[in-house]
Amino acid sequence: MSTSESEKTDREAQSPAQVVAGVDIGSNAIRLVVAEVLADGTIEVLERLQKGIRLGQDTFRRGRLSGQTMQAAVGILREYRRLLDTYRPAYLRAVATSAVREAGNSDTFLDRILMATGLEVEVLDTAEDSRLTVAGARQHLGPGLRSTRGLLLVAHVGGGSALLTILSQGEIVESQSLPVGSIRMREGLLTGSETPQRAAEILRQQISNVLSAT
16 A cells, blocks of 8 residues: 555544534525535535425515414424434534524524424524525535636525625625515515516516615
């Protein structure tokens, strides 16, 4: 065995693979990803689950999460907790975005989750949301994102908001969250009786109004 191969073997022995997991409580679904991070940094997904739940429908229409919606969300998270207990990840992060952040009774919801599942959910602010979005873009685009000259815009349209992040030479210089998410606009603007053409016209006008006001 060569010296380099021996050193590589020693490093792998010292840095065994670790199981990590993430829970994302979004406006339209609750997601769980369990992955294994290998010694060389490679990530292998072990489980990827997604269960739809309309948290945004409550928050963006009434400003609060209903008891029924909270109960359904806690039920999903209980299922995820059982799976997490099987894998016993070394690192676990649970986060929530705009539908929870803007709900008038978000503290009650987070307390119920903690009591029922033991999950401490972190409600993301714009800065952290931007950082995670850019990290995801870097994962897919590789070094090219960092080496890009000039300014680069990374845009992520979610259920509750559109996150715009400006990078200069791969580093975040500014970020802004706009209230033009897909679920938010559907709940706040459309009745369901519009033709597709009329619905598209209403949405385009709302987006234009929001951008003009920034």
